[in-house]
Amino acid sequence: MNEVYDTYIAGPMAGHDKLNIHKFRAVQNYLRDRHAISSLIPHDIPPHKHLRRCPENFRKNPASDHAECCYARGDLVYMLRDCAAVVVLPGWNASVGTRLELMVAAQCGLPSMFVPRGSMAEILYTNHHQHQPILSIPDEMWYAINDARYQTAQKET
Numbered sequence: 001m002n003e004v005y006d007t008y009i010a011g012p013m014a015g016h017d018k019l020n021i022h023k024f025r026a027v028q029n030y031l032r033d034r035h036a037i038s039s040l041i042p043h044d045i046p047p048h049k050h051l052r053r054c055p056e057n058f059r060k061n062p063a064s065d066h067a068e069c070c071y072a073r074g075d076l077v078y079m080l081r082d083c084a085a086v087v088v089l090p091g092w093n094a095s096v097g098t099r100l101e102l103m104v105a106a107q108c109g110l111p112s113m114f115v116p117r118g119s120m121a122e123i124l125y126t127n128h129h130q131h132q133p134i135l136s137i138p139d140e141m142w143y144a145i146n147d148a149r150y151q152t153a154q155k156e157t
């Protein structure tokens, strides 16, 4: 069985240092520490597996043997199959991939929430065990998360 997560974190990657992983990881850690929400980030998702060449005419991912479309495909599969909701990092509006993920999530009924740009510094540099929550999780996101947790628990018993 696949591991299931409360949220998928979507955000800009291309053109950022180390594909922006420090911001994804910081929000992932914040959600875990402060809200007990588990998150999947695209950096931890393997590319779509195929036997022969990557699809032609797609941009190659500079850090791997796969084209970017192989990663995009893997990300969407994991987001829809294994995650209950979507958390969106600042800069999403300038990222084609993030806009697409957001549209797919909305079309498929996954609730989403935006991390305001102003809260990123606090998320990056605060000890989350000692402070008030920085983000407030919308009710519809908790409904989706709790529903998925309940279904997972049913499957496991």
Ligand SMILES: [Zn+2]
Binding pocket: 047, 048, 050, 053, 054, 055, 065, 066, 067, 070
């Ligand atoms: Zn490939």
